[in-house]
Amino acid sequence: MSHLLPLSRVAKLVGQSRHVLQDMIRSGALATFDGMIQLDELLRAFPDVKWDDDAELRRVSEIKDKAFAKRVRELALPDKDVLTARLNELGNDYAAARALLLHYGNVMTWLDEKIDELDEGASAETHHALHSVRAFLLRNLAEMPSNAAQAQAVIVQERMLKIMSAHVTIVPSGHEFFVEGNETLLDAALRHGVSLNYGCSNGNCGDCKARLVSGEVKQVHAHDYVLSPADKASGVMLLCSYAPVNDVVVEANVAGARDIPLQQLTAKVKSVEIFNPQMAALHILVPRSQRLRFLGGQSIQVGINGVSGRYAIASCPCEDRHIEVQVARQAGDAFADALFTADLAHAPVSIEGPYGELVLDEDSPRPLIFLAFGSGFAPIKSLIQHAMSLELAESMDLHWLADSAGHYQDNLCRAWADALDNFNYVPHPPTDDLDGLLRTIVLDYPDLHRFDVYAAGTTAQLESAYGNFVREGLHGARWFPRVEAD
16 A cells, blocks of 8 residues: 555645645646555655654754753643654554554465465466566565665654644534654644634643544643543534644534624733834733733724724734834824833733734635735734735735835835745835726736725725726625725
């Protein structure tokens, strides 16, 4: 039987996104077997990959060498019980493979004896046929396949990945992600932008209850919430307290914008980043025990030292305790004035939210176009990073139509374009002919009916963009606008 690999693990092995592999499958460039990739097919489709790159092994060695850096080791290596269980499973796999080889050896011995038995008194023709079969078997058993070394290297890398991480599939939504190192199921889901239900995240409330459908998990953190006997019998667990031993399927609800409750919490200022005299970013660190649940594209009410304002979140839900809002300096805005002039280091921050329903349509496989008008880049940035973490889109194009503040995070956008094959960044300078610029943009998309478009700007900017895009073929239902302050 051929060695079979799941698509998500193949993506990690070859350093490609799942979307790239899915495109190859659709085009016939990569064949699958029951949704899995056969090892021989993988080697055929990716002949240039350096399978003997032992980066994962070297990473583990470096961690071991830094034994004094306990925190680094704990973050990078799985929980000891999980690691023990994974190594035990690997040992069982090895034992099964060893037993199968012994069985094949016995079969070959039987065949050899059977050939000798049949050869006694056989005709010359039968004698020749029997010895041809024996020669064929001996020759093929003695000769290593031409890709044997590559196949061995792939299996080593895949086994190393299985020791260091586990693949998770959420049903019924179909979200997939990897749990790395010492993460819990909840930690990994949030890092990948998957908005599972949770409350305290430390085992007290029970809001993160989910059911294990298949696979094996281990409890890695104690929890005060008491699971009923019926819960335990049906495989219910707390996502914040368990980690997967092997690849698992978990039944859990993925929250939409309307499912996330309004939250109030107190955090602190991590830093203030001044981009230019007109734009700044406030970086907030929320408590470990009270993380803010939100989706890309939503807003929060922020208060510091008696002044407050409502701003779009510019960070990704995958960034754990870090929240970023971007603030334009405007006359009469006391909050913006404080941000640009006061020393706010470590100041307490009140947060209320999230607000808004401009979030990614996670059920849509369409390519994405993002239109950021001026400081409307903030919610667009959050949406883009959320889409990246989910690996949602076939492709993403960002058009940033600057105002007088310019492209104040131009380097970040260019870094995205350099790092991702499916991301395209087009900065547009300020213009007095917005309608003409939008007409130029839409002409680059003769198949607009295939796209989803997310846009953030003033009412007038959005109305102009909507008219141009719909006129050239965009379905009105695939237009997702967010109105910024006019």
